[in-house]
Amino acid sequence: MDNLLGTNASAVSPMNLPVADTGQTILVTLGYLCLLLGVIFLAYWLLRKLGFHGMSTQGGKAAPRLVSRLMLGNRQSVAVIRYRETDLVIGVTEERISLLKEFDADQSTNEEDPRPAPKTFAAILKRTKRNEEQG
Structure with a gap:
């Protein structure tokens, strides 16, 4: 049958399937997510600690x-x-x-x-x- 299609069976290479993921990309993605959340919470904590209340409000004695x-x-x-x-x-x-x-x-x-x-x-x-x- 291979001769009818014009291909040689010995010349066809097996199809390359992707290598199965061992969970490394999931762990790397979770690591980056934890790092990003840590940076966000650190920035939030620093802004609260330093008393930053927003760009539009004036601090000090003039503010109610x-x-x-x-x-x-x-x-x-x-x-x-x-x-x-x-x-x-x-x-x-x-x-x-x-x-x-x-x-x-x-x-x-x-x-x-x-x-x-x-x-x-x-x-x-x-x-x-x-x-x-x-x-």
Whole structure:
């Protein structure tokens, strides 16, 4: 039959099949994937550690900063925001944000009171009430 097709059976070479993969390419691919994920997590950790908050936000004293927040209900809260040298007490609801009180911020200590500035919401309100009673 080979003579009918015009080919010689001895001249036909066997078909070369690809060598079976022993898993080396899979391991190399997984290694590169782990390396890439490690670099991504390292970059994320460094950006968080160095305090990079994005290109559009300004850091420092000019940026508003949340000092404390007290949740009153499901979607209601009272918050103290420090903007420049002023503390703003605001009420936040689902419909609106209202300015409740505005006062000068104590950076580290008060002249009459050598204790450090309060960090909790209740302490900030007590300090404000005490300052209003004195002044």
